[in-house]
Amino acid sequence: MPVKIVRPFNVYGPGLKLDDKRVVPDFCRDALYSKKITLLSDGIPTRSFCYVRDALSGFMATLLSNHHREAFNIGNDEIEISMIDLAKLIAQNVGDVEIEHKQSNEVDYLIDNPQRRCPDLTKARTLLDYNPKVNLEEGLARTLKWYKEAYGL
Template sequence: MSKKIIEEDLKNIISTDLPWEEFKDSTVLISGASGFLPAYMVDTLMYLNKIRGLNIEVIGLVRNKEKALSRFANYQNRKDFRLLVQDVCSPIDCTDNIDYIIHAASQASPKYYGSDPVGTLSANILGTHNLLTLACKNSLKSFLFFSSCEVYGQVVYSQIPTKEDRYGYLDPLHLRSCYAESKRMGETMCLSWFSQYGLPTKIVRPFHTYGFGMSLNDGRVYADFVADILSNRDIHIKSDGMATRAFCYIADATMGFFTVLLNGENGQAYNVGNDLCEISIMDLANRLTTLFPDKKLNVVKDCPANDSGYLKSNVSRSCPDITKIATLGWQPKTSIEDGFRRTVLSFL
C-alpha cells in the first residue's frame, strides 16, 4: 500500500508546472536527507531520473547511515544516488561540483529541545555555516534552507494567518527557543551570504507537515494520533484540544519546496502550509476516528504526559498566509480527510 501511495504522490509532484529540466545533468546535495521532509525531495529527484531521464546525481548527507540505508533501500544499487555520512556540524567533506544544496538537517521534534538543545541549535547554525561555505566553493544555482513556522513566535491574533514579515514574542531564555532562535539565525545567515557573496539563497518555513515517513514516536500530537489508529487503540489527547494548527500533506509541501528552490526570489522566505486546513486538535482527533469507522475508536482526554524532554509550545493558534508563495504558482490541494487517510494507509 505504501508503494502505491508514494508513487501516486510522486506522479502528482512532477506533474506540477515547474522547470524540472533545470535539474538535467546537475548534482544536488541534500543534508539530513533521510529526514521526513527532505526524503520526499530525494524520492522526487530519483523519480524524475526514472521517468524523465534527467541524469540528476543526488548526494544524501546523513549522520545515521543505518537509518538512511533503510529509508533509501530502493536506491542502493543505483548510480545516481549516494550517501555522504558525516555530521553536518563538521566541515563538509565533499569535492564534487555541486549545483543545488538543500539544507534540511535539523532536530525538528520538540522531544529533543529539552534533552539536546545544543545538538538542536548546532545543525541550524554550525551546519548552515558549513553548507554556505561549501556553496561558495561552487557555481551554485540555488541554496534552499529549511526554516520553520516556529520563527514567528507568539504572534498577536490579528496577525493570523501570518505573513512572512510578521513576528511575535520569543523568549531567548526559554529552553524551547533553542530551535526557533537558531532557525532565525540560520535565515539571517542565508540573507547575509546572499548580500555579501551573491549566493542564491532561499528559505522555506514549513507549517505542520504530515504524511508517509514521519516519525510516529517524535511526540507531536498528529503523529501520536496516526500511531493510535495504526495500533487500533483509542486516540488520546493530553490537552484541552483547543489549540489549532494548519496541517499540510507531504506531497503538497514537497511541491512547495521545489517551487521555492526553482522559482523563488533570492534572499526571501516563503511560508509552505495549507491555510484551508486549519483545525483544532480536538476536531482533528474526532475526524480521524470517523475516517476509519470499522476500527470503532474513541477520543479520550488524558492527563498531560510527564515527559521532561518534550517542551510544549505556548502558541495556541498557528496558520500561514500563503499569498507570497501563491504568486509563484503554488497552492496546496489535499484535504485533511484525504491526506490523513493516505498517511495511515501508507504505513500499512
C-alpha cells in the first residue's frame, strides 16, 4: 500500500491559534496580552521547533516520495532550546515582557514530560533530501508579526 507516515515535531507558525495550548502560542499570547510569560516548570527541559513552512516541505517530500510504509520524523534538529531561553527569546522580540514561574493547577502536569525532545532527521535528510531552512529567531519573528496582524495587537 502507498501509505505515508510523518511524525511532526513541535511545528509552529502563522495559522496556529493563540489558544492552541502549545508552548509557542502560549508564550506569544502571554507576551502580547499580559506582558508576562508564565513558565509552569523550572524552564530547563529542551525542545526543538520547526517552522510551518519547513514542516509542510517535509510533509510534501514524504507524500511525493516512493518510500511507502516508512515513518519519517519531520522537524528541525538545528537548534534545541530550553523553555526558559524560548521565553526569553519571545520576550526579547515583543519587548518589555517579564518571565514568571508558577505551578500548574494540573497535578500531573509535569508527569511523563521528557526533559529533551529533538527529532533524529537522518532518515528524512537521506531519503527525502529534507532540510529545514527557517531558524527559530526568524520563525518566531514571522509568527509574532502574524499574531499581531491577525489579532489586531
